[in-house]
């Protein structure tokens with residue numbers, strides 16, 4: 001497929017997991033892709049393994065980093081068609097134990113990063129009749145202990161995406177994917193028993209792969225989704241519709 005031939009994409013958090021899979025997927029369909037991440041070693045590794053991908057150091061919470069990224073994108077490619085907001089920060093703990101600094105940091109990366117990215121590139125995206133894709137989470141809609149800021153930021157991303165669709169349509173479409181349990185490095189601290197519990201909590205009976213989320217992101221970013229905007233696509237193997245009858 002060459003759905004992205006001649007197009008340019010930025011993928012935040014593109015050095016690992018779902019972001020890296022999205023970089024590979026978009027590039028395999030013809031896109032030039034910028035791997036925007038704070039992890040230089042991993043980001044360069046991904047970019048080096050993909051023709052037409054470049055690494056850019058970018059902390060999505062920093063307005064200056066977005067300005068620098070815009071300069072790089074325009075110097076190198078002269079356009080932007082797709083912005084995927086995927087980078088995230090998780091600091092666990094119940095609300096009364098998450099201090100204001102940790103709260104603000106998670107909101108700044110997870111939600112603020114997508115706002116800043118949109119703000120930075122909206123001119124180019126409008127010109128290209130491009131697409132915004134936010135990576136939310138099933139945590140946006142379900143309470144799981146110890147993740148108040150993460151859940152709030154992911155819920156906020158769904159609201160923000162709808163808002164952006166209204167604000168910047170018809171030129172720019174804005175959508176979100178809502179992943180369930182996806183086996184990435186984010187699961188490194190979770191033992192086999194925990195992984196099996198999460199797999200059993202899906203209708204698919206397994207954890208998802210980063211490639212399966214990347215496929216949904218690529219669809220929403222592509223012309224095949226031309227009448228889809230302000231929407232969210234759940235990619236959770238049925239996690240959110242499964243309820244144990246015991």
Ligand SMILES: NC(=O)c1ccc[n+]([C@@H]2O[C@H](COP(=O)([O-])OP(=O)(O)OC[C@H]3O[C@@H](n4cnc5c(N)ncnc54)[C@H](O)[C@@H]3O)[C@@H](O)[C@H]2O)c1
Nearest residue numbers: 013015016017018037038039059060087088137182184186
């Ligand atoms: N893995 C899952 O089970 C799961 C489930 C639901 C939603 N998600 C969402 O999917 C997205 C990707 O998750 P993943 O599991 O692939 O994570 P991951 O930990 O494998 O990768 C996250 C990437 O984000 C980068 N990053 C972190 N802070 C950054 C910042 N300030 N600026 C730029 N880059 C930054 C990291 O360096 C890393 O490369 C996240 O938004 C996450 O909330 C994941």
